[in-house]
Amino acid sequence: MNMKQKWILPLSMVLMILTAVGCSNSGSEGASSGEAGSTDSKSYKIGISQIVEHPSLDETREGFLAALKDAGIVEGQNLTVDYKNAQGDSTNNLSIAQTLSQSENDLVLAIATPSAQAVVSQVKDSPVLFAAVTDPLSAKIVSDLQKPGGNVSGASDTNPEAITELADFIGTELPDIKTIGLVINEGEPNAVIMAQRAEEAFKKHGITMIKAAVTNTSEVQQAAQSLVGRADAFYITLDNSVVSAVDTVIQLANENKMPFFSSDRDTVEKGAFATVGFKYYDHGYQVGQMAVDVLKNGKNVGDLPVAMQEKLDLILNLKAAEAQGIKVTDEMKAKVKDPENNLIQ
Structure with missing residues (x-):
């Protein structure tokens, strides 16, 4: 091997190493960017109170979680969900609200009017959103639909x-x-x-x-x-x-x-x-988008107008x-x- 050949081999190896490092860094940036787009790096905990199991309320909950997932807040990854069902029992309903008031949740979702009434009466230190509530004014869940104030807002399921x-x-x-x-x-x-x-x-x-x-x-x-x-x-x-x-x-x-x-x-x-x-899945998704505004975008829940189904x-x-x-x-x-x-x- 002559002197020229001795220099070619090490130079080739150096170029290969630099190329590999460059690809590795590029791949890491791409993965990091993709993860930021799909999964939020922060961890969240959400409490859910639901008065009873039936298709409309279940679809509401599923739509809510789907909206969070689409925003990178994924159950089992960076989201812990504490789901509680009162099975139609008023005593259970109040007990669930009291338990949620003592938990450190980033947000609480109340599904159906009785659940919302109980949660609003008990949970004061976490943002509260409601869904599947017919008339939040008459139910005394909020006093103003455009500017609910306090720590509560949500969406009515009727028009x-x-x-x-x-x-x-x-x-x-x-x-x-x-x-x-x-x-x-x-x-x-x-x-x-x-x-x-x-x-x-x-x-x-x-x-x-x-x-x-x-x-x-x-x-x-x-x-x-x-x-x-x-x-x-x-x-x-x-x-x-x-x-x-x-x-x-x-x-x-x-x-x-x-x-x-x-x-x-x-x-x-x-x-x-x-x-x-309308579809209750879409109704839940709408409330889920409100949750994203609170959790990721820093919105004050009391500043969010109560939503209504228009379609x-x-x-x-x-x-x-x-x-x-x-x-x-x-x-x-x-x-x-x-x-x-x-x-x-």
Whole structure:
């Protein structure tokens, strides 16, 4: 080997090493950048109080967590979730709120009106967001929708226009319905408020509301049965006690060929005929985005206006219509703005 050859080999090795180091640094920067975009380096703890398990509330929770995940706050990685379900019990509900008040949470989410009322009364040192609350003003969860103040804000899961539009649909497309039976737990403020709005909306179309009261989920079947023969159709609000036992109402509606109208999409997917509404997953996602504003963007939760669902559509279940003896006309279908998603086959 001559002198020239002796220099070539070491120089080649040096170049290879420098190239490898450069690639390694470049790869580290890319990974770091990707991690920053997908997973926040900070760790978070969130407490969740949910009054009961049923599809709408579960979808709300899933949508909320999905919004956090999309912002890099991922359960099991940099997010710890303390999820508690009261199983519809008021004593459990208050106990959960008290427990959350003593925990060091970066944020607390309350799902449904009873949970929100309990959490707001107990949790004072953590930001609180609520979801699936019908009327946060009447429920005394906040005193101002635009500037809630304090440590509380969230999103309402109702838009008064939804009830009006559903009543208009029934009055126009199903004129034979003159009485509508409502199963209701009057111990739930959200159910009472919605029932009052619905009664006024139905009255404009000459439809009388007949109520059958319950105090818990186990009484729903008997209450619904009491409406058979007295009402032309069934209707339920966003009533947690009733929605939890909605299968019994669906069964009675099908057996007796009574149209069944609900206040949420999930119940229509299960077997009610129609509603005017939205996806609760999207509702939860909306509240999740508010949580991101608080956790990552440093927003004061009390400065965030209470949100409301603006995108409403008529949702029809065609299989339920057949089971309940309803002939779905082209005029009915034409009222659905997004038939691909909201005409359920």
